[in-house]
Amino acid sequence: MGNVKIERWVSNFELSKKIKALGVKQESYWYWVYNKVRDIWKVTILTQCFKDHPESWEYYSAFSVGELGEMLGEDGDSCYEANNKYSKWHCHNLRFWRNCEKFHNEYADTEADARAQLLIWLLENKMIKLNGEK
Numbered sequence: 001m002g003n004v005k006i007e008r009w010v011s012n013f014e015l016s017k018k019i020k021a022l023g024v025k026q027e028s029y030w031y032w033v034y035n036k037v038r039d040i041w042k043v044t045i046l047t048q049c050f051k052d053h054p055e056s057w058e059y060y061s062a063f064s065v066g067e068l069g070e071m072l073g074e075d076g077d078s079c080y081e082a083n084n085k086y087s088k089w090h091c092h093n094l095r096f097w098r099n100c101e102k103f104h105n106e107y108a109d110t111e112a113d114a115r116a117q118l119l120i121w122l123l124e125n126k127m128i129k130l131n132g133e134k
Helices: 013-021 048-052 065-072 111-124
Strands: 030-035 040-045 059-061 077-081 089-093 105-108
Touching: 013 030, 013 059, 013 111, 065 111, 077 111, 089 111, 105 111
Parallel strands: none
Antiparallel strands: 030 040, 030 059, 077 089, 089 105
């Protein structure tokens, strides 16, 4: 199977940052964490050390494909491998397919990024609410 990089299965850094800015709770298995010594962002598991000293670290949830799928909801959002000349993954919101103004497509090189882009669009356009909002 070879080496599978976790970065292919979680939202990229820029999308993760935007998702946090939209107010999504930062609760995931993986996180983008800033390493001050190396001056790089790295995907890792958020340990107790990070949680005990939040002032020393900057981090964003790196949501997995599954976590993003849960946020998008099970009532119709669809992602599939497109493998066309534009991108490798295609996601769209099926629950709005009859309303052209609300139907939306996202394309990306990874499934996680396509799902993250769709989540961002749905949140920005107030099509879904998260974190227990009514």
